[in-house]
Amino acid sequence: MNILILGSGGREHALGWKIRQSPLTKHLFFAQGNAGTASLGININVDYNDFEAVKQTVLENKIDLVVVGPEEPLVKGIVNYFFNDKELNGVKIIGPSKNGAQLEGSKDFAKKFMHRHNIPTARYLSIKSHNIVAAMDFMKQLQPPYVLKADGLAGGKGVLIIDDYAQACLELKNMHAGKFGDASKIVVIEEFLKGSELSVFVLTDGENYLILPEAKDYKRIGEGNTGLNTGGMGAISPVPAADTDFMKKVEEQIIKPTINGIKSEKIGYKGFIFFGIMNVNGNPYLIEYNVRMGDPETQVVLPRLKNDIVDLFIALHNKQLQEKTIEIYNGFVVTIVLVSGGYPENYNKGIKILNIENVDNSILFHSGTAIEYGKLVTNGGRVFAVTSFGETIESAREQAIDSANLINFEGKYFRKDIGS
Ligand code: AMP
Ligand code: GLY
Numbered sequence: 504m505n506i507l508i509l510g511s512g513g514r515e516h517a518l519g520w521k522i523r524q525s526p527l528t529k530h531l532f533f534a535q536g537n538a539g540t541a542s543l544g545i546n547i548n549v550d551y552n553d554f555e556a557v558k559q560t561v562l563e564n565k566i567d568l569v570v571v572g573p574e575e576p577l578v579k580g581i582v583n584y585f586f587n588d589k590e591l592n593g594v595k596i597i598g599p600s601k602n603g604a605q606l607e608g609s610k611d612f613a614k615k616f617m618h619r620h621n622i623p624t625a626r627y628l629s630i631k632s633h634n635i636v637a638a639m640d641f642m643k644q645l646q647p648p649y650v651l652k653a654d655g656l657a658g659g660k661g662v663l664i665i666d667d668y669a670q671a672c673l674e675l676k677n678m679h680a681g682k683f684g685d686a687s688k689i690v691v692i693e694e695f696l697k698g699s700e701l702s703v704f705v706l707t708d709g710e711n712y713l714i715l716p717e718a719k720d721y722k723r724i725g726e727g728n729t730g731l732n733t734g735g736m737g738a739i740s741p742v743p744a745a746d747t748d749f750m751k752k753v754e755e756q757i758i759k760p761t762i763n764g765i766k767s768e769k770i771g772y773k774g775f776i777f778f779g780i781m782n783v784n785g786n787p788y789l790i791e792y793n794v795r796m797g798d799p800e801t802q803v804v805l806p807r808l809k810n811d812i813v814d815l816f817i818a819l820h821n822k823q824l825q826e827k828t829i830e831i832y833n834g835f836v837v838t839i840v841l842v843s844g845g846y847p848e849n850y851n852k853g854i855k856i857l858n859i860e861n862v863d864n865s866i867l868f869h870s871g872t873a874i875e876y877g878k879l880v881t882n883g884g885r886v887f888a889v890t891s892f893g894e895t896i897e898s899a900r901e902q903a904i905d906s907a908n909l910i911n912f913e914g915k916y917f918r919k920d921i922g923s
Contacts, residue, residue, distance in 0.1 A: 844914025
């Protein structure tokens with residue numbers, strides 16, 4: 504098969520790395536990819552939000568299967584676009600329909616869906632700007648801190664957690680006034696849940712599902728989970744706190760009702776679901792849905808998966824997922840993200856990177872890298888994810904740190920406490 508992966512981060516490099524291992528894969532393409540994906544296939548300079556351009560790429564390269572990495576094209580309806588186009592109709596595309604993608608694209612839609620299907624989640628109220636009084640009343644019923652979420656996509660920045668009531672009221676007004684553009688025209692106010700977070704992933708054909716290895720990502724820039732939020736500074740899998748009992752509850756109380764809801768509401772869905780879960784005293788609550796894999800979670804989840812992923816994608820497309828079983832590597836996997844100095848605020852790009860060829864005991868997934876005048880340079884805040892295996896989390900982490908130390912670029916920073 505000829506396969507096209509949309510996206511250009513570490514997640515897409517990891518997807519490509521896994522897809523490349525399949526004997527079913529013939530030619531592999533990325534739009535747009537990065538310096539790492541260029542060693543697995545062909546990078547094409549096409550914007551994945553430009554569906555016409557994606558169509559031309561698919562037709563010119565006789566693509567049989569498209570894997571969509573990021574959420575944006577899904578929320579914009581790329582799956583419907585393929586489905587409705589005569590020339591693209593036969594191409595398999597991994598992802599939900601536009602309607603299904605609303606599970607990530609609108610927090611209000613997701614919360615209503617959770618309520619319809621009795622899925623445990625934080626109490627909430629959706630608020631438009633004329634309803635500020637109702638919002639203030641609702642917040643008075645809650646204990647601080649207050650959780651304010653932009654309804655729409657906001658590049659991972661649309662959630663504010665605020666201790667002070669007056670400050671929360673002010674931020675609510677700022678959000679309605681366009682703090683996150685149109686995404687915060689509706690704000691979802693939520694009860695704050697205290698517990699530990701976990702990411703659970705499934706592949707679904709809209710009726711059947713397979714549970715992939717779970718993961719935990721580390722969002723803060725600083726060690727000890729301090730400082731600003733980032734796209735993710737590292738991840739581990741498996742997650743020790745997610746024991747069999749807890750995962751059984753996740754499946755019964757969250758995964759099954761979600762899949763049944765998708766089926767009963769006739770939502771077209773052939774792709775990944777990422778459940779962001781809070782473990783509150785041993786009980787799972789659903790914080791959010793994402794309609795794609797996570798970054799950097801993919802960089803620990805896929806290395807644990809023994810199955811041929813292309814075979815799973817084909818089964819998913821043929822609604823035969825129930826015939827497959829997931830096989831996983833039972834050791835520990837840790838990924839550490841190397842970032843540019845200054846990230847998640849201002850940072851420079853185009854900084855020369857040296858010595859990646861010295862990394863031989865870890866898998867090096869590229870995120871923000873590019874080739875400029877024949878040289879490898881930084882091209883983003885998150886530059887690499889270094890993934891290592893071990894019998895314990897500690898040994899996997901030590902290996903990842905050793906590999907991270909081998910790579911040089913000015914301003915390089917990474918957390919040494921991932922998984923501790
Ligand atoms: P989201 O963009 O929905 O993933 O939210 C970003 C982060 O905010 C989550 O990963 C949680 O750490 C935190 N968060 C979101 N909702 C809640 C909640 N109701 N209670 C506590 N923390 C939350
Ligand atoms: N690492 C969180 C995400 O991919 O949304």
